[in-house]
Amino acid sequence: MEDADLRKIFDPLYTDIKPETQFSHSQPLLAHYTTIQTIELIVKFKEMWFSNPLYMNDLEEVRFGLIEGERAVLNSTDLASTLRTPERRNLFLRAYNFYGVDYIENYLGDTYVVCFSEHDRTDNDGKLSMWRGYGGNGCGAAIVIDTGKFSALPTSPLILAAVEYETTEARRAWLANKVSEFSKLLTTQNVPDLQLHVPALVLLERIRLAALFSKHKGFHEEKEWRVVYARERDINKLFDPMLGYSTGSQGIEQRLKFRIAHHPGATAEDFSMSKIVDRIILGPTVSSPLAKAAFMRMLTEHNASDLIPRVVASTIPYRQKT
Numbered sequence: 001m002e003d004a005d006l007r008k009i010f011d012p013l014y015t016d017i018k019p020e021t022q023f024s025h026s027q028p029l030l031a032h033y034t035t036i037q038t039i040e041l042i043v044k045f046k047e048m049w050f051s052n053p054l055y056m057n058d059l060e061e062v063r064f065g066l067i068e069g070e071r072a073v074l075n076s077t078d079l080a081s082t083l084r085t086p087e088r089r090n091l092f093l094r095a096y097n098f099y100g101v102d103y104i105e106n107y108l109g110d111t112y113v114v115c116f117s118e119h120d121r122t123d124n125d126g127k128l129s130m131w132r133g134y135g136g137n138g139c140g141a142a143i144v145i146d147t148g149k150f151s152a153l154p155t156s157p158l159i160l161a162a163v164e165y166e167t168t169e170a171r172r173a174w175l176a177n178k179v180s181e182f183s184k185l186l187t188t189q190n191v192p193d194l195q196l197h198v199p200a201l202v203l204l205e206r207i208r209l210a211a212l213f214s215k216h217k218g219f220h221e222e223k224e225w226r227v228v229y230a231r232e233r234d235i236n237k238l239f240d241p242m243l244g245y246s247t248g249s250q251g252i253e254q255r256l257k258f259r260i261a262h263h264p265g266a267t268a269e270d271f272s273m274s275k276i277v278d279r280i281i282l283g284p285t286v287s288s289p290l291a292k293a294a295f296m297r298m299l300t301e302h303n304a305s306d307l308i309p310r311v312v313a314s315t316i317p318y319r320q321k322t
Helices: 003-008 036-045 062-075 077-083 086-106 128-133 168-187 197-212 217-222 289-301 305-310
Strands: 029-034 047-051 112-119 141-146 158-162 164-166 214-216 224-229 243-248 251-259 277-282 311-313
Touching (some): 003 197, 029 036, 036 141, 062 086, 062 168, 077 168, 086 197, 128 217, 164 168, 164 217, 168 197, 197 214, 277 289, 289 305, 289 311
Parallel strands (some): 164 214, 277 311
Antiparallel strands (some): 029 112, 029 141, 047 112, 047 251, 141 277, 158 224, 243 251
16 A cells, blocks of 8 residues: 555544634634734734744643653553554554654744634724733734635645643543544554554644644633644745744744745735735723824834724723733
8 A cells, every 4th residue: 555545544533623623614813912012013024923832821732742642652552452563563653753753853943833812803802811911911912814815725834723722631631542543543454564654654743733733721711723834844945034033031032934925835826914914903001092093103104004994992991000
């Protein structure tokens, strides 16, 4: 059996993914809450800066998925039984470990994420918890993207999907069950020793995807969607010119400085800020008429006056404590 045909045997590993959490089955409005200074940079340079997921605010995110996934693979009696002999089990585990190390050393460091919160179409105020957590404690702004204004390209290294929320225990249980499900599928095939590396990579890819799009249930009110730049999918290194860095409160970090423009094979030809921005919401503590007028002037100076009619001010009666 060809490697590609063998991989298809494991497609059922993805059937538990809910269609409503996937773009373009769903095309929600998505709000990116940040500071006014960051919004200005987005408008000025037509860029959004992606961060490495290892810096995310849920300490259990990607690390948890990869570490606990490996533990689930090592401890699975179903997998050991399916592989039949210690020799085949060792071959499989060596391949799984090889691909895992390869991902960590060559791809994870240049995997990048930008986060959004699912936004109600009638909401011009935003979520108070998001203002407090990400929007400069009310002094920032939220740029709202309409995902219905662009399309997914199968060749794109960008993945847009909703985050799944579970407890730590439930996430461990999911991993154990997924390895058992994988083992049952593997049982249906008499995979020769020389091809065991193929299902090993398939299992790692499924666990890796779950790690990138799962989060502790304590963050569930964020209703997060995220765009992930998957380095291993960027075969032609299309995004290499956008790899950069930033300096700030956490020191120096690697970044993907994504230009909001047409990128052949990754975005549609008419992909632009003017097309995808639905509205910009000024935070509740910077929502005065004077602040709104100043924000509109900033848009004009940065050649984004077409966004002026889309600026609204949050009416939440929230002010910072002094």
